[in-house]
Amino acid sequence: MQSPWYNQLLAITVVVTIAVALWPPKKKAFRRRGIDPGYWNLKVWPARIWFLIKGHDIVEQAYLQEKDAPYLLQSLNEDALVLPPRYLPELRMLPSSKLSASLALVTSVLGQHSGVDIILKDRQHYDIARVQVTKSLPTLLPILSRKVDSILSEELSGCSTSDFTPVKVKNIVSALVLRTTLLTFFGPELCDNTELQWVMEEFTNIVRDMAIFMLFIPKFLRPSMQPFLPPTARMKRLHAQARTILFPTAWNLSKKAGGGDTVINHFLTTSEAVDEKEIVAKLFVLMAGALHTTKMSTGHALIDLCASPECVPGLKTEALREHPMHEDSPWQVEEVNRLKLLDSFLKESQRFNPPNYLSFDRIATATFAFQDGTVIPEGTFISMPAGPMAMDPENYHDPQKFEASRFCGTDGSAAAAATEKLQRTHEFVGTESGNIHWGHGRFTCPGRWYASAIMKVIIAQIIRRYDVKFPKGQEERLPNVYLDLIVEPNPKQVVLFRVRE
Numbered sequence: 001m002q003s004p005w006y007n008q009l010l011a012i013t014v015v016v017t018i019a020v021a022l023w024p025p026k027k028k029a030f031r032r033r034g035i036d037p038g039y040w041n042l043k044v045w046p047a048r049i050w051f052l053i054k055g056h057d058i059v060e061q062a063y064l065q066e067k068d069a070p071y072l073l074q075s076l077n078e079d080a081l082v083l084p085p086r087y088l089p090e091l092r093m094l095p096s097s098k099l100s101a102s103l104a105l106v107t108s109v110l111g112q113h114s115g116v117d118i119i120l121k122d123r124q125h126y127d128i129a130r131v132q133v134t135k136s137l138p139t140l141l142p143i144l145s146r147k148v149d150s151i152l153s154e155e156l157s158g159c160s161t162s163d164f165t166p167v168k169v170k171n172i173v174s175a176l177v178l179r180t181t182l183l184t185f186f187g188p189e190l191c192d193n194t195e196l197q198w199v200m201e202e203f204t205n206i207v208r209d210m211a212i213f214m215l216f217i218p219k220f221l222r223p224s225m226q227p228f229l230p231p232t233a234r235m236k237r238l239h240a241q242a243r244t245i246l247f248p249t250a251w252n253l254s255k256k257a258g259g260g261d262t263v264i265n266h267f268l269t270t271s272e273a274v275d276e277k278e279i280v281a282k283l284f285v286l287m288a289g290a291l292h293t294t295k296m297s298t299g300h301a302l303i304d305l306c307a308s309p310e311c312v313p314g315l316k317t318e319a320l321r322e323h324p325m326h327e328d329s330p331w332q333v334e335e336v337n338r339l340k341l342l343d344s345f346l347k348e349s350q351r352f353n354p355p356n357y358l359s360f361d362r363i364a365t366a367t368f369a370f371q372d373g374t375v376i377p378e379g380t381f382i383s384m385p386a387g388p389m390a391m392d393p394e395n396y397h398d399p400q401k402f403e404a405s406r407f408c409g410t411d412g413s414a415a416a417a418a419t420e421k422l423q424r425t426h427e428f429v430g431t432e433s434g435n436i437h438w439g440h441g442r443f444t445c446p447g448r449w450y451a452s453a454i455m456k457v458i459i460a461q462i463i464r465r466y467d468v469k470f471p472k473g474q475e476e477r478l479p480n481v482y483l484d485l486i487v488e489p490n491p492k493q494v495v496l497f498r499v500r501e
């Protein structure tokens with residue numbers, strides 16, 4: 001007769017063997033790039049750090065070596081499945097019941113711990129950016145145009161027609177984008193409120209700090225630890241501060257604006273019951289998304305003006321044709337829409353400096369299979385290699401060459417002659433094969449018409465009013481800063497400004 005110890009040992013061995021067999025590394029079918037976090041994620045930290053330092057190179061190399069093969073990549077938080085572009089047509093047809101962009105956004109910043117998950121409640125933030133903000137552009141843009149002018153005059157008050165004045169790109173772009181965005185969100189009374197400016201920028205810092213804390217805490221402990229972490233208290237105070245600034249005045253402001261084309265007013269008027277806490281939470285997330293991306297893209301564009309001085313005369317001629325120098329009236333939306341060369345320049349700048357090297361982030365909310373049989377299990381975080389796609393000769397002729405007129409022909413006439421559909425893909429907001437910098441499909445950035453319009457006004461006004469160039473001895477852009485996959489303009493970059501005669 002066998003001893004009870006023998007039976008127990010046998011039972012334990014069987015259970016462990018089954019557990020190991022049923023618990024292989026996640027999504028084993030796909031090749032892995034970067035460092036494998038290994039069984040039970042034992043090597044997850046080396047994998048995360050490697051991604052932080054080398055994420056950009058890993059994605060680039062993977063595309064060059066095997067662009068049609070999906071691969072797994074341990075990013076800072078989630079384990080992402082990077083899919084090749086050939087799956088895009090199928091992915092864009094999938095219903096929102098199978099793919100979620102908002103959930104991917106929340107997951108990527110561990111936003112369930114910092115309140116970013118408010119965007120999962122409904123689509124109010126998305127609809128306001130897409131519908132109300134875009135519809136308000138004809139009335140909003142002239143107001144923003146005047147604001148751009150006054151910010152430029154303030155920030156460049158030391159500039160003259162005789163000498164060039166050095167200005168940090170980061171500072172001027174930050175002032176322009178932050179204050180115009182606050183004007184759009186809260187109206188003229190609040191856009192220059194420095195406390196509100198600080199509050200709105202601080203939100204992103206706290207979300208980042210919370211995510212960093214959480215990475216060090218095992219998943220199952222996170223919800224119980226969250227209330228005791230320093231970012232939680234900071235976030236609570238920040239929300240309270242925002243409500244104090246915004247809510248005594250919000251209704252009055254909206255009434256004063258005569259129906260109110262501010263984002264806060266759109267939230268108030270489209271909410272069934274006004275819940276200040278919820279509105280502030282949604283405003284924070286929308287503002288954070290709008291600010292960071294628009295600042296980066298505008299910074300890149302300003303630097304590209306200096307890096308490609310040969311494209312400035314054409315852009316200047318176009319801007320002066322649509323808005324002659326003697327006119328001190330603000331830009332109108334129809335005039336901005338006619339800036340086709342500027343559209344093309346901004347698209348080319350974005351092609352070279354995408355906001356993120358991976359785009360089209362989604363979470364599979366149900367298991368599905370592609371036509372080739374590849375199965376994407378529920379819960380998979382998927383992405384696409386936006387950066388390398390934009391530099392693929394299959395998508396763009398001579399992709400390494402910066403061609404300001406690539407999307408419209410040298411004088412803009414090609415775009416004018418093209419069909420309406422073609423014209424639309426040639427706009428900055430348009431997407432063509434190889435371009436997923438605004439995302440793709442049914443969740444494409446809903447704020448892109450607004451972002452494009454304000455960026456065009458900023459760059460067109462700089463071109464009309466100033467000569468810009470790099471400091472003496474600098475011919476090329478300082479290298480971009482890659483923090484994992486985010487492509488930031490170099491924070492040290494300085495541009496010289498001189499008032500045009």
Ligand code: HEM
Nearest residue numbers: 101102290293294297360437438439440443444445447451
């Ligand atoms: C140059 C500036 C901008 C860039 C490059 C950009 C890019 C993007 C990208 C890539 C996405 C993800 C789309 C997808 O995965 O299909 C996105 C989503 C979004 N963007 Fe933008 N964006 C910009 C400006 C703005 C602005 C100014 C607003 C608001 C007025 C805005 C509001 C949103 C919203 C609400 C989402 C959806 C978030 C969600 O999934 O819930 N964006 N944007």
